[in-house]
Amino acid sequence: xxxxxxxxxxxxxxxxxxxxxxxxxxxxxxxxxxxxxxxxxxxxxxxxxxxxxxxxxxxxxxxxxxxxxxxxxxxxxxxxxxxxxxxxxxxxxxxxxxxxxxxxxxxxxxxxxxxxxxxxxxxxxxxxxxxxxxxxxxxxxxxxxxxxxxxxxxxxxxxxxxxxxxxxxxxxxxxxxxxxxxxxxxxxxxxxxxxxxxxxxxxxxxxxxxxxxxxxxxxxxxxxxxxxxxxxxxxxxxxxxxxxxxxxxxxxxxxxxxxxxxxxxxxxxxxxxxxxxxxxxxxxxxxxxxxxxxxxxxxxxxxxxxxxxxxxxxxxxxxxxxxxxxxxxxxxxxxxxxxxxx
Ligand code: SF4
Numbered sequence: 159x160x161x162x163x164x165x166x167x168x169x170x171x172x173x174x175x176x177x178x179x180x181x182x183x184x185x186x187x188x189x190x191x192x193x194x195x196x197x198x199x200x201x202x203x204x205x206x207x208x209x210x211x212x213x214x215x216x217x218x219x220x221x222x223x224x225x226x227x228x229x230x231x232x233x234x235x236x237x238x239x240x241x242x243x244x245x246x247x248x249x250x251x252x253x254x255x256x257x258x259x260x261x262x263x264x265x266x267x268x269x270x271x272x273x274x275x276x277x278x279x280x281x282x283x284x285x286x287x288x289x290x291x292x293x294x295x296x297x298x299x300x301x302x303x304x305x306x307x308x309x310x311x312x313x314x315x316x317x318x319x320x321x322x323x324x325x326x327x328x329x330x331x332x333x334x335x336x337x338x339x340x341x342x343x344x345x346x347x348x349x350x351x352x353x354x355x356x357x358x359x360x361x362x363x364x365x366x367x368x369x370x371x372x373x374x375x376x377x378x379x380x381x382x383x384x385x386x387x388x389x390x391x392x393x394x395x396x397x398x399x400x401x402x403x404x405x406x407x408x409x410x411x412x413x414x415x416x417x418x419x420x421x422x423x424x425x426x427x428x429x430x431x432x433x434x435x436x437x438x439x440x441x442x443x444x445x446x447x448x449x450x451x452x453x454x455x456x457x458x459x460x461x462x463x464x465x466x467x468x469x470x471x472x473x474x475x476x477x478x479x480x481x482x483x484x485x486x487x488x489x490x491x492x493x494x495x496x497x498x499x500x
Contacts, residue, residue: 163222166292269317
């Protein structure tokens with residue numbers, strides 16, 4: 159019988175599991191402490207639970223931390239890990255640890271492949287192979303060498319996190335709850351292309367930062383890059399965001415990958431300024447990593463700087479994002495692609 163994974167369960171759910179196994183209710187809190195506080199990887203290690211009790215739990219449950227299949231380290235210290243999905247090594251996802259001064263940020267995946275089909279994205283080209291459970295999302299935090307040193311996370315890896323909101327929300331709960339990692343939501347950023355119904359849930363149900371993949375301010379041009387524009391136009395996404403307060407602790411940023419001559423012109427900068435007018439936000443300008451069979455090239459540095467400066471003159475702060483881990487392809491789904499299709 160396949161065992162149920164305890165990783166990702168709340169103390170209340172663990173209490174129910176304990177009671178059903180004939181153990182006292184407070185054992186649920188003890189199990190949570192072992193998994194999230196002491197980070198044990200087996201029920202056998204939970205030594206304040208009776209041996210008989212542990213054996214009863216082990217009949218049906220396991221902690222369920224998945225360990226990485228592979229690791230690649232960049233010369234700049236960025237580490238990319240490959241994790242199996244639901245125990246299947248043929249269906250791997252990436253987690254990328256990015257060191258920066260005294261910060262260590264983990265970029266996590268929420269789905270194997272992706273349904274959204276963005277034309278410039280290697281993950282989108284791989285098709286969709288399933289959403290990750292909270293246990294598989296959390297394994298990326300527990301299974302890496304730097305697990306105890308992580309300071310921040312971005313849901314910016316493979317997949318669209320708002321196409322898997324319930325499991326992502328459960329993982330965020332573990333990261334932020336007192337009984338979990340007790341992280342401030344300020345340490346967490348969720349990146350989305352703007353799946354509207356779940357974007358509203360995300361904005362209502364947690365306080366994490368938001369990053370929106372924008373890439374082009376003109377509806378027809380954005381649609382050519384991102385099919386999601388048809389169902390959830392960026393204009394509607396920004397109208398929703400305007401209903402929330404981003405003047406305090408919570409921040410919203412917009413991701414803008416720059417394609418030479420296609421979206422890096424003054425006309426685009428001005429349209430972007432009109433779209434974001436009055437919104438407290440920043441724009442991250444991202445250097446495009448060329449992928450096969452894609453018609454647009456990488457914007458020259460001078461064009462990126464001119465775009466950034468034009469936004470600044472219009473009152474929007476924009477930053478050119480430093481590329482990290484290029485030598486291990488950390489910025490696109492290439493390693494997972496190679497692994498899955500090996
Ligand atoms: Fe999916 Fe994000 Fe790639 Fe679009 S950019 S296909 S949403 S992983």
